Amino acid sequence: MNYIPNILFAIILIAGVGFFTKNVKKLIRNIKLGHDVDVSDNTSQRWKNMAMIALGQSKMVVRPVSGFLHIIVYLGFIIINIEVVEIILDGLFSGILYDDHRLFMSILPAPLYGFLIGTFEILGLLVFVAVIVFWIRRNIIRIKRFWSSEMTSWPKNDANNILYIEMVLMLLFLLMNATDLRFQAMDNGNVISQYLTPLFSGFSESTIHYIERGAWWLHIIGILGFLNYLYFSKHLHILLAFPNTYFGKVKPKGEFDNLEAVTNEVKMMMDPNVDPFAAQPENTDAPAKFGASDVQDLSWVQLLNAYTCTECGRCTSECPANRTGKKLSPRKIMMDTRDRLEEVGRNIDTNNGVFKEDGKQLLDDYITREELWACTTCNACVEACPVSIDPMSIIMDMRRYLVMEQSAAPLELNNMMANIENNGAPWPYNQMDRLNWKNEN
Template identity: 65%
Template structure:
């Protein structure tokens, strides 16, 4: 080992700093975007929320409800998290010019690396199966209209990234002469090494260095790719599950702004001609754009990884309607990401989500139930219906009839309220 810092240590520090720095910059942008939503105030049921994080996010309890994709996902997730312990060693080695610094822990090091290698192979094959499911088997949920173009490319890019990273990790170990000669933990890479062991030492060393560098640069690249990708869910799933619904799925939020007005209307002592206090801005009812949604709804949108389990369970989608809960989430995210550029020249309603989609929802909550990370598309649909009805009076005409019946005779049909008890004597 030469003097520290060597040129390669400096280059490593620069690349590493740039990778972490740009990632941090984008995460701040992400937080700023989510904060464009309405604040939600303090959250209750903290204990239950942490329980959800433990079971639903960490334990992936809802993912494994579909056993094939679920178990493979658990494998890729565990593999990826555990193998990334290795990144810590790579960073220390890179910065300080050491080589496999963790070897000082003794035989346990071999077991650890051996385990990483087995996981790397399993992850590699799981990812290949994922690719086949998406591209060869053409599972319906991966071929909806909203999955053409970038979303499809994005999904495949992630899979290629993971395949390459796992391959580089194994190749890096296989071409590491001192590691192979130690013969501890080269459970998988040992057999690759046996094929290349006759190659000149210098060549092996070169391959090892190339793999080592590409591997760490690839990881930093992948980290920075997240912000531009649906793959952001590997980070946001945790806060999203924490902020997810803990009340019954059927309980829709009561709008406080409406409660105030209704109480005023029903209060015989209230002065109907009283002027609004100076400076009060009448609150907008419902949502026509992302800034009308709550921060939790925007976090939902940024978390969505487009798996499409919601859409595949949606009764409206299954019967050929335009509505796709996944598209609702993707549209919300796309509009939010485009907000700084588009400004108010566009909005979520009509420019992204059509009214036909909104009115096709039966509020059955199948999408909410299906989501492995507690995303709630129904709440966004409801907020947009509220805008259409309360701000624009733009409900489908049959619903206007229904609503005026409720208003006039307290039933959705035109029957007299006085006749409600007639069934008793019929």
């Protein structure tokens, strides 16, 4: 009978980790729906980017207030979760391999354990305060980028859900320590929770013990629940920011990727030794489709980008097209890509691992042509993203599809390309007439 709590804990832990593993496998499968791309170049620069951007939060602090608060929450959760290791070990082995919980208290020197608990509690309080400030910024100050048109009910609720979960987890952690102070001497480790102990001064020891055990169970269940909530949340970036910054673009931001098949054809056209009237060999390098009309046409790095999007809106707030009233929102591009990818994933699940044509695609059903052609390709969105997401690459691939597969470029662009082909310049003037302006005095 004494082992029932350990067995129950093991079942909850296995279920939580198992469900998380299932979601991770689904996530990897969906990302692999994209075509392959070579990201083996510039390894040292990629490691540096991951260290500076994902670990060092270098792009977050460009906006000092939100950046500083984010660092507090980020560091707080990482360091506080060291306590989770002790909770897991206690849940599995307390009462079996040792008599009481708080395994590390019996292993570590008392001053060191007290120092760790004190550090955790200070960070827990700072995280709680930072999360409240985030909630105020989002819901009371109502910062504009959090209330754009693409931020519908779920994105807004999701952001608030995360904040509520973080508040509750921090409170449970402090409550657990405050009630356990009656039974454990942690050498001044309860630097914050000691101020909560007067709330329980009139309670019996058994009642306080039940409160402590309840807070302990709710804390670990909450952490496992939060872990599994990540897949459905914008906070998936907690896990994906590291690979995303590693695999992010390392070439100059203004450099576009050229299609090898097109490049070879242009080189052949410019080769004076090639007979333009001779039958040309079949181009085996040409892809099955130029550009992208659906998520399967994008690269796996672009799909990883979509899942990593934090929905913070920094890209959209910096986009000159959006700021001048155009329909384009780089954040919406990423959210639409993720939504379509999730829809394709559910289709595969329903049809026993095979995608069944559903009559939909990313182009037109999610992202409109008006949005695509509003982009100025200035790279402001790419520069602003705190986790190295590249919305512009998706826009350019979808534009490429419109131009090369559907000949559906805007009239102005078609005229420009015709002028380049006929006159060697984007203007409608014959090359022989280019210098006529000199005589117009």
